[in-house]
Amino acid sequence: NAGVTQTPKFRVLKTGQSMTLLCAQDMNHEYMYWYRQDPGMGLRLIHYSVGEGTTAKGEVPDGYNVSRLKKQNFLLGLESAAPSQTSVYFCASSYRGGRNTEAFFGQGTRLTVV
């Protein structure tokens, strides 16, 4: 039972390069999320999706784009990486939103932009 799988686990980018982070879940969840985690700042929501073909901005969306073409996949893109995007990125999914929703997380992607 894989749960939520993120690839890659580690990546180093040069300023200005682009990349895509992949997230796949096998739990048939409707909702998917991308977060970044920085020391002392907890989890900050970048973008989220409440279903296939839908996306919405979170707290810190600038510099990122997302797509959810298939229910099980949620992609996070960085078009022109900046050092400020150095962070640990987590993907999560949940059956739906609301009071009893449990979020399931991937193991994270550690991204360094130099």
Add this chain to the structure above:
Amino acid sequence: TQLLEQSPQFLSIQEGENLTVYCNSSSVFSSLQWYRQEPGEGPVLLVTVVTGGEVKKLKRLTFQFGDARKDSSLHITAAQPGDTGLYLCAGAGNYQLIWGAGTKLIIKP
């Protein structure tokens, strides 16, 4: 904007001691969740509290939701080195969770 403040941000204590972590907000939440995160891993759900005043126990961990559903606490009795980790609280919004910044807990043997 809904905010959740956790305190303390960092706590280092000896094995066997008791501790309490707090999660406070000026907003009312329909539920509040507590997660634990270990290094190199994503957060994992410990408990969800839904009703004002609710108390839930998970072995040596006791979780309480405030009567007004604006705050919560996590109490650990006789802490063990295996309790070491980052503890995060999260309040349920309509489509997303509102996260606290976390409490980093270290239990020394």
